[in-house]
Amino acid sequence: MNITTGELAQRMGDAESTAPGSTDDGCRLIVRRASEIEKKPVEWLWQSRIELGSLNLIGGDAGSKKSLLSCALAAAVTTGAAWPGDLNGRPPADTLFLPAEDDLSKAVAPRLAAAGADLERVHIVEATEIEKRTLACMLPRDAARLGRLIRQTDAKLCIIDPIKSYVDADTDSNRNEKVRNDLHPLVKVAADTNCAICLISHLNKACTTQPSALYRLAGSLAYVEVARTVSIVVADKDVPGRSVWVPVKINHAARPDALAFSVQTTDDGLPVVLWDKNPVPIDADEALAPKSKKASSVTDEAMEWLESELESGPMSAADVFKKGKEVSFSEPVLRHAYTRLGGKAVPIREAGKISGWEWSLPRRTS
Structure with a gap:
């Protein structure tokens, strides 16, 4: 039986219209069967605390020692030292540091050295050069450049402290859709390079209508939603001089106990993190709750x-x-x-x- 060109086109159209994702308006959804997707294990820089290939959000009030925690993380990564509770360690790797609030020569470099970091493996991003102009590093504009630097150094940790200082000035940090779109290139960089990108953030003031720790992270909730791990650093209410690093959200593992650390001063007068040996069984909401005046400390x-x-x-x-x-x-x-x-x-x-x-x-x- 002979089939005309028009009939053939109609049959092809009918067949296409029955394909998964097809619609009547000439557009279609892109669909894959689950069996076609390559399965990959979750990899951790620090088991159940900092995930490789993802964004990790760490929040804290001013003076909560979150920047000192960043130096301790960089020191462990660049030297291959074991994390608290992890006796195995890992091969040393490079770290990228984007510090916006601390002086490089008076604070960042001396604190990294005091923490024991291999300074040759720490790459501090100071600015961006575009068409012979030196500009402040900004996201999402410089996300691809950051990705290239991660590949060149084979860095396993990238710390952006604080993230709001590196978000484009045109971005309203409280608009979820805009923030999510601007973070997407950074999410892709983390996934493509298998680097753990840690975003340091401030906390909002306590709000009785939003008591959950998830809502205490400054800016849009998109930061919390996009990050695969979220944690906070707060002063310990019961132990003066001690801070606790508390997991808030861990997407791909059971949420571990909090870790505590105090700050000691070196002979040169520099602060360094000293980890407590035992974890602290406290959740984020409890850590942020006001201390009861009746409770015996x-x-x-x-x-x-x-x-x-x-x-x-x-x-x-x-x-x-x-x-x-x-x-x-x-x-x-x-x-x-x-x-x-x-x-x-x-x-x-x-x-x-x-x-x-x-x-x-x-x-x-x-």
Whole structure:
């Protein structure tokens, strides 16, 4: 049977119209069967905390030590050091750093060095040169350039601190659709290079109508939605001088416990992160909640314990810490409690050298 050209075209059109995704307006949805999609495992820079090939959002108030945390992350990546709770470590890798708020020579480079980073592996992005003009680095304009630099250095970590300083001035940081579109090139860069891109953000002021930690991240909710991991750094309400890094959202793993760290000062006066050995079982909403005035704090409990232990006389600080650990009091808590009680440590000398410190409490007059 002979078929005319018109009939053949009609049959082809009928066949196309029955294909998955076809519509009557000449457009069609692009469809793939799930069986055709290549399956890939989720890869982690830090298991269940920082995901490779994705955006990772870390928020915190001013003074919460989130920038010091960034330096600690860069140090671990560039040296291959093991993360807290991870005994295996990994091969050293390069890191890109985009710091907008801290002075490079007075803060960024010295803090990276103090943290133990391999400075040869840290690449600090200062600006962009376009047609012989030096401009501030901006997204999404410079996303492709950033991707090329990641490939050239084979970096596994890229820190943008803070992200709002690098978002195009024309972008309204509170408009979800606009922010999502502007972040899309950066999402693609992370996926194409398998680099963990960490966006550092500030927190909004607490709001009683939006108590969830997810809504405390500054700017559009699109930042939270696009990132595969979201976490916050906050001051520990119960342990003065200690911060907690708390997971808020982990898309591709069970949410782990928070990690705590304190800040120590080097001989050169530089702050460095000192991780606590034990994780902290606290969620983000609890960490951000105001401290109850009625609740007895850990410091108050430690003060009562110290008064009981030192009632019979002086004790070496080493013994205090050892006994305190047995009842779950950390060294920072005990030091703060001792100061609150008015205690003054006396050096223990052996052969003319200080070998330790002796703690005692001032006598109370009746």
